[in-house]
Amino acid sequence: MIYENQIVLNRGDYTSCSINVLGATVTSWRIHHQEQLFVSRESHFSGISHIRGGISFVFPHFGEWNMGPRHGFAREIAWSLDKGPEKLENGDVFATLSLDHNDYTHSLWNYKFKLLYKITLCEQKLIFNIFVENGCENFPFEFEILQHSLFKVPDVRKCEIIGLHKCRFRKAGKSDETQLEDRQIIKIAGKIDRIYAKVPREVTVSNMMNGGTLKIVRKNTYDVNLWNPWVHEANEIRDLGTVSG
Numbered sequence: 721m722i723y724e725n726q727i728v729l730n731r732g733d734y735t736s737c738s739i740n741v742l743g744a745t746v747t748s749w750r751i752h753h754q755e756q757l758f759v760s761r762e763s764h765f766s767g768i769s770h771i772r773g774g775i776s777f778v779f780p781h782f783g784e785w786n787m788g789p790r791h792g793f794a795r796e797i798a799w800s801l802d803k804g805p806e807k808l809e810n811g812d813v814f815a816t817l818s819l820d821h822n823d824y825t826h827s828l829w830n831y832k833f834k835l836l837y838k839i840t841l842c843e844q845k846l847i848f849n850i851f852v853e854n855g856c857e858n859f860p861f862e863f864e865i866l867q868h869s870l871f872k873v874p875d876v877r878k879c880e881i882i883g884l885h886k887c888r889f890r891k892a893g894k895s896d897e898t899q900l901e902d903r904q905i906i907k908i909a910g911k912i913d914r915i916y917a918k919v920p921r922e923v924t925v926s927n928m929m930n931g932g933t934l935k936i937v938r939k940n941t942y943d944v945n946l947w948n949p950w951v952h953e954a955n956e957i958r959d960l961g962t963v964s965g
C-alpha cells in the first residue's frame with residue numbers, strides 16, 4: 721500500500737523502513753526505534769527536486785550529466801509499487817518498486833529499460849536487489865547506478881571506515897588522476913568527496929548510532945563514493961539545512 725507517497729515495511733519490534741516513491745528513496749530505516757539514516761528537514765518531498773538524504777537511487781549516470789539532471793533522472797521521478805509489502809515466513813518484509821522508460825526518460829536518454837528494486841527489511845539489515853532490464857532488441861546500453869546513502873551518526877569524526885585500504889581513488893568531478901589509499905582506517909575530519917575503485921566486497925563503518933558498526937556488503941558493484949561536504953559546503957546546499965561546527 722502507498723500512503724502519502726510512502727511505502728512502509730514494518731517488521732514489528734519497532735523495526736521498519738520507509739520508501740518514498742519519489743526516486744524510490746529510502747527515507748527511514750529504524751532498528752528497534754533507532755533511526756539509521758539522515759534526511760534533511762529542508763528536503764523537498766513534492767517532486768521539485770530529489771529528496772535530500774536517505775538512500776537515493778542514482779541512474780543512469782553519476783555526477784554532472786550533459787544529457788539530463790545531475791546523478792540522472794531516477795531519483796527525481798515517481799516509481800511504481802510492483803509488489804508487496806509482503807511478509808516472509810521468517811518475518812522479513814519486502815517490497816519491489818519499478819521504474820519503466822517513458823516519454824520523459826526517452827527525451828533525455830533514448831533507451832527502453834525497466835528497473836526493479838527489491839528492498840527487504842530483516843531484523844538487523846536491509847537487503848537490496850537491483851535488476852536492470854534492457855528492452856532494446858539487440859542493442860546494449862551502458863549505465864551507472866549508485867545507492868547514494870546518507871547515514872545518521874552521532875559524531876562523524878569518530879567513525880572509522882575500513883575496507884578501502886590500497887584502493888585507488890579519484891576526486892569526484894575532478895580529473896581522472898588517481899591516488900592510492902594508504903590508510904587501513906579512514907577517519908573523516910573535513911570535506912571529502914572521492915570515488916574509490918575496485919573496492920573489496922565489504923566495507924565497515926564504526927561508531928554509528930548506538931555505537932554499532934555498519935557492514936556494507938556489495939555484489940557486482942566495484943566503486944564506492946565517500947562524501948561529506950563538511951560545514952562550509954554543507955551550508956551552501958540549500959535543502960540540507962543549517963549545519964554548525
Ligand SMILES: O=P(O)(O)OC[C@H]1O[C@H](O)[C@H](O)[C@@H](O)[C@@H]1O
Pocket residue numbers: 790791868892893913914945946947
Ligand atoms: O547535491 P547532489 O546532486 O545530491 O550531490 C551530492 C554529492 O553526490 C556525490 O556524493 C558526489 O560525489 C558529490 O560530489 C555530490 O556533491
